[in-house]
Amino acid sequence: EVVLTQSPATLSLSPGERATLSCRASQSISNYLSWYQQKPGQTPRLLIYDASIRATGVPARFSGSGSGTDFTLTISSLEPEDFAVYYCQQRVTWPPLTFGGGTKVEIK
Amino acid sequence: QVQLVESGGGVVQPGGSLRLSCSASGFSISNYGIHWVRQAPGKGLEWVAFIRYDGSRKHYADSVEGRFSISTDNSKNTMYLQMNSLRAEDTAVYYCAKARLLDYGDFDYWGQGTLVTVSS
Numbered sequence: 341e342v343v344l345t346q347s348p349a350t351l352s353l354s355p356g357e358r359a360t361l362s363c364r365a366s367q368s369i370s371n372y373l374s375w376y377q378q379k380p381g382q383t384p385r386l387l388i389y390d391a392s393i394r395a396t397g398v399p400a401r402f403s404g405s406g407s408g409t410d411f412t413l414t415i416s417s418l419e420p421e422d423f424a425v426y427y428c429q430q431r432v433t434w435p436p437l438t439f440g441g442g443t444k445v446e447i448k
Numbered sequence: 449q450v451q452l453v454e455s456g457g458g459v460v461q462p463g464g465s466l467r468l469s470c471s472a473s474g475f476s477i478s479n480y481g482i483h484w485v486r487q488a489p490g491k492g493l494e495w496v497a498f499i500r501y502d503g504s505r506k507h508y509a510d511s512v513e514g515r516f517s518i519s520t521d522n523s524k525n526t527m528y529l530q531m532n533s534l535r536a537e538d539t540a541v542y543y544c545a546k547a548r549l550l551d552y553g554d555f556d557y558w559g560q561g562t563l564v565t566v567s568s
Binding site: 434 | 508
């Protein structure tokens, strides 16, 4: 099973700041990594797939990078609606599909 | 537009059973794999089960293998998750999610979720 470790657990930032979220895999997963955003009381939303491709309708301030075992989600300038929990998820080796534990981006 | 609507959640005693439904619109489930993902209260996301678009392949998380069963009714564009021998640790919001492509292991559309509570 591929274990995904996200860091930090919580990121406290102000609107307009840059957010950098990390996801590390326990083995190489090539670029088969997705990122999801979940706001309180809402359904997860696909942001990025295959490590760096933005899903339909996702603003350009969201970008993904990385391959192998180390991945990054960057939000270039935080908007008020971006404060949420972000999960990474791998699909290279499954079952099982696995998610990281999440990073909460909160308002400082 | 693509929409997934879950139903069937509720309160059940340990050892009991429930059947969740996921009704799809805006696409045909005969063309896309469907996953179930759950989220325990205040916790992260956990993948539960998958059925291939043609029903030829089904996968389950170890935590539910042998207790949960996934199926589809293409005529109703609906998929089901039969949950037996429920345990307290199965308490969660259950989401159905559409595979982004064919039988891919990522999800581009999610339902709103249905809450399952296992408690005596």
